[in-house]
Amino acid sequence: MTVLVNGEPRLLEPGTTVEALVRTLVEEPERGVAVALDREVLPRRAWGETTLRDGQEIEVLQAVAGG
Amino acid sequence: MTVLVNGEPRLLEPGTTVEALVRTLVEEPERGVAVALDREVLPRRAWGETTLRDGQEIEVLQAVAGG
Amino acid sequence: MTVLVNGEPRLLEPGTTVEALVRTLVEEPERGVAVALDREVLPRRAWGETTLRDGQEIEVLQAVAGG
Amino acid sequence: MTVLVNGEPRLLEPGTTVEALVRTLVEEPERGVAVALDREVLPRRAWGETTLRDGQEIEVLQAVAGG
Amino acid sequence: MAEPLLLGGREWGSRLIMGTGGFRSLAEMEAALVASGAEIVTVALRRVDPAARQGSPLELVERLGLFLLPNTAGCYTAREAVRTARLAREAFGTPWVKLEVIGDDRTLHPDPVELVVAAEQLVADGFTVLPYAGDDPIVARRLEAAGCAAVMPLGSPIGSGRGIDNPHNIRLIVEQSSVPVILDAGIGTASDAALAMELGCDGVLLASSVSRADDPAEMATAMRLAVEAGRAARRAGRIPQRLHAQASTAEAGRPALG
């Protein structure tokens, strides 16, 4: 299935959780990372139980220097 | 009956039209005068056929120097 | 004799030295006081040996808050 | 003989007058031209009778756009 | 040289719009309006006052053949302003309105939120809307997007006479706007009006600086000339500003006289 990850389409195994995806992007996502699934905030505690579906958009964000 | 005319309560004969009231305030209201009845614009052409009712608010306005 | 002391005429005994006059104005003139006699600086060391003459002008100055 | 004309050395016939020199520089010097000889103003009326001497400096000036 | 101002679908010869508030008498108002050369003048709507001694500004405006621009002075909400505009249309038979929606009575700054709402409603209702606004470029952009016929940023608070507090913002608004930019409010003296035009404004609207001057007609003359001067200077292409000097007389040919 294809999921839009941070604006780029990515092929993922069906059943991939948000938690699993995030760990491919960030080594230690325990702090400083947030996820929006289809433009809504997905709380940290729901990452493990949320399975991605084909066509979804996910934004995985972290702190950068700014403003 | 009592009508609030330009913020002041005024005793009027039942059946008084807007046109009649306006003429008590302005000599030549053909131009430069506008009326709001209960806060909505009352077009010039409707003054003659509009009879005031007890408790209504009427604003009779004209041009003044300004801004 | 009359000497103009700081702009005011003052009667002095003939033979009065600058040193003596200054001591009537300032308790401890060892530091912070300067004298102009007839508009020219009179050095500290010359005060004792300089006798005032009738009609002279003397300015006795000290530090004030300023500028 | 050599005369410094407007900062440039120039060979002139002995006996050359200021008037003659000026006319080599300006067609109609009747108005708008002034001469300094050895840094002093030489009035217009004296040009004809003033003979240049070797080593003199002459400035021949006219109006330019300015200021 | 006399390029007309295109405003509200019409051509205007004068780029000075006059408010009528603050004059000591109708006679002073008349002298000043004539001296100003203005073609457009603003009036407000207030309750009829049978006890009023002064004659009507309306009569004067009509006698002088001026174009009337009603304003919504004194309104604090979009709702009041929209109603006032409609009443003005009724009273004067004009769809033009100088839209004012004030945020407080200390600064008389516009409330940008209410202003944009009112502008949208009035444009939808067919009005030619000239909104008195702050000097925020974003608000100006929204007003233009709402369909206003011009944007009218303030120079400084109404009646403050401080001129243009923030020329940078006026410059930014001019850069971005496709509708006329009219500097409205804060002008104190002639050089302020000239500066507004030099910044690229298409016109100037003012009242107190003239009406409350010691000699209103003389100040109106000053403003007329200043708007023309600033407009000409803008068109003429000014020299840049430098830290150091640049001689206006050539160095070459300088005689040795020292």
Added chain:
Amino acid sequence: MAEPLLLGGREWGSRLIMGTGGFRSLAEMEAALVASGAEIVTVALRRVDPAARQGSPLELVERLGLFLLPNTAGCYTAREAVRTARLAREAFGTPWVKLEVIGDDRTLHPDPVELVVAAEQLVADGFTVLPYAGDDPIVARRLEAAGCAAVMPLGSPIGSGRGIDNPHNIRLIVEQSSVPVILDAGIGTASDAALAMELGCDGVLLASSVSRADDPAEMATAMRLAVEAGRAARRAGRIPQRLHAQASTAEAGRPALG
């Protein structure tokens, strides 16, 4: 309204004095001088240049019937300036001189010490001296005491186009002077000229802002209008500046429409 300028014992209708430096051509100079309405124009003295292609500004000035004001541009000492003034008197038959004694070529600021010396000598020699000065009130006072026909403080360095860097000093000079005060140097655009007049100056002298503008004639028009505007505004008595607003439309009679 047209109160003449009394300067050097004569009455002048225009309060704008034009320098002739910096123009790209005599044709542009002519168009600008005409548009400016100026009656007095400055020229400099330089060595005759037989190779010069450009026509003479002198001829133009005379053809237009303008009053010639020679300057001493480029002089660094009182001695040079006095000699230059005398040469100018010889060349043009006029005792008028715009006295310039420059202190350095980076700022082109006058040297106040040399300036005062030169002014005293030229006044003693019968000249009508118009000294280009800094904006120091004390120097202005000394120049007036020396018998100058005017004081001409700079607004900012020659050709810098920055306008009036220190309006306070100009105000102080105006307050104290019995001779005309003419703002000389630094004008960049029309609002600068208007401001000079509003500060109480009796006239403005400028060159680069017009001659180096993209369109000199248009800028000359702007300057003419701006000087008149600023003069009228000064006479009209401007409103004071306030921090807060002051309504130009009465609160009384405001309808209830909310």
Added chain:
Amino acid sequence: MAEPLLLGGREWGSRLIMGTGGFRSLAEMEAALVASGAEIVTVALRRVDPAARQGSPLELVERLGLFLLPNTAGCYTAREAVRTARLAREAFGTPWVKLEVIGDDRTLHPDPVELVVAAEQLVADGFTVLPYAGDDPIVARRLEAAGCAAVMPLGSPIGSGRGIDNPHNIRLIVEQSSVPVILDAGIGTASDAALAMELGCDGVLLASSVSRADDPAEMATAMRLAVEAGRAARRAGRIPQRLHAQASTAEAGRPALG
């Protein structure tokens, strides 16, 4: 002397809030943050970049024991900004947010309409909202009414380094506000920060003036001192401004030496 800043229900010893954008390296950022004495620093949220070479500002902020203030930089609508604030709360476990809703990318001015909407929603959602706003007093009033913990007017556009374009507006906002006023954006150098405090601001937020200075740590020191200086000057009660002089040395007792 060290009266703490009450902001968001907490006391702060420093009145300087640092943005972290624009530094050339984390090392420079660290040196500057330390030198600034700031306790609160802003960061932004962006997509994770596995290829990023630079270390994380988050780690640095935590190592230095600073308080993290996430911003919503880059949002153009209330909707985006609210979502970004919620993501930041999720990522950093803080209900504090520097709310930015930008109107365009040329001025980076806030959009007041969207800003007020976003502020209302975030306050309702329990956030401690510090809104980056224009300098319009009316918008400031609405933000305070919406329940913001502070108002943060700009001095001039982000990164422009122009300081405070319109001190009058800042003064008006200070006069009217019951929540802290923090000058945010536009500071170029130390005197700008001092001026902000002298106008009565409770704090200053800046980034580019330090991060893009030639020597960020030195400029951070300058800003720390300037904020303290301006705060002390405000408390000390400055002398009024005068046109004329007032002697600091007594005239009385002046000797006759002439």
Added chain:
Amino acid sequence: MAEPLLLGGREWGSRLIMGTGGFRSLAEMEAALVASGAEIVTVALRRVDPAARQGSPLELVERLGLFLLPNTAGCYTAREAVRTARLAREAFGTPWVKLEVIGDDRTLHPDPVELVVAAEQLVADGFTVLPYAGDDPIVARRLEAAGCAAVMPLGSPIGSGRGIDNPHNIRLIVEQSSVPVILDAGIGTASDAALAMELGCDGVLLASSVSRADDPAEMATAMRLAVEAGRAARRAGRIPQRLHAQASTAEAGRPALG
């Protein structure tokens, strides 16, 4: 960071020089001098007043271990000023003098002509001359050429509190000078002092802004910090000023949340 000021052949840790005029009491003077961190303080010479109630500033200056800088306040001619300087040398045993030669008592501006004459004479007589001057670059140049140990241009008239009326002139003086430039007179508040240092001045001399503040010691603290802040900012290399914004947060990586 603490690069000392080289002035008069000595090194100084503080770049703030304090005048002692205008204090309401010696106790306030003492508190302010201590808070200012100044090492050099000025005093004036006046006729002894046997009836004086206040203690002597001299005693205080000596008790605090400060360096005394006598001035020639109140002198209107070179002759008076030279005599006063010699009397001060006699009274205090110091060849240092802050040279003041005033042109009038309304502006307290220096008289440049008398000032240069006095400076030349005092330098020839072995004095270390610190001349209080106008802001004219040419006069500054002459004073340096005369051998003065510094040039001390005014920011605005003594006691006016207007800060720096003409920063351009101060910048020009800094550019050209090889001796220290000390901003003397006109400072009103901390940001003025910071600005002076940012323009490149080597120090600041002030009195009224501290002595006449509501709380002199607090204002002295403000001035100490402001001079350090401005100095650091100058050294740090500030960002340029721009018309438009420049983002401090990267655009890249902005999420899609709209």
